[in-house]
Amino acid sequence: MKLTKKRYLIGFTVVVVVLSVVRAEFPQLAEARTSTSSPASISSSSAGAIAPADSLAEPKPISYQTKKHKIFSVPSFKACFPDTQSVQLAAAMKWGVKRVKNREDAEKRKSELVYVGANPYYHIDKLYSSIPYLVPRAAVLLQDVGQAFFDSLYVKGIALHRPIVTSVLRTEADVTKLRRHNGNATENSCHLYGTTFDICYNRYETVQDPDGPERRAVRNDSLKYVLCEVLRDMREQGRCYIKYEVKQGCFHMTVR
Structure with missing residues (x-):
């Protein structure tokens, strides 16, 4: 007998109807088939299912240990920061602005x-003898010094x-006035070009938490050692020249 499409559909329909009747009359057969499925088929068909609570192992807590960095400072302040006036002046004239005559002239130069x-x-x-302006290159250097100092204090566990x-x-008017009582102030100062700033090494400002108790100030010597490490790194990176000033109690820095 030739199997036609019509006869195939009739036979398929009859088989489906018979299986439906058997499933309705004997439901336990279907339950038994499901319960005896292999573990592999169960895991593959229920990959997105959540495992029972008692089968989950309790996660172990992660332990984070922070080791405070030591303070090393530098071998010698004078040896690590020896850059003279002539060296810094050359950099100041290269990267700085035209010499500022007075405060009125400075007001006109703020675009630079x-x-x-x-x-x-x-x-x-x-x-008293300067104004808070720098060329952009020096301004970036100063901020980077301050930020690196913060980072170094943090990793060393210091407030x-x-x-x-x-x-x-x-x-120029400031320099003329300053030279009357400061013998180290030169007529052709690097500060005239907006490339140079002085950072005090024997005084620091404690950063207080507005919502917490008052923080105890750290010894200036400890902070000086940390600052020296930061400035040494900046100088070794070729970003600045630095002179350790004994009488003025500061680091005299010029961008390069």
């Missing part, structure tokens, strides 16, 4: 300079302190 009077990473001291900047851009 960046205001550095407010920054979270350092504190500008009360200025945060801000370095204090004591001198920034000086006008």
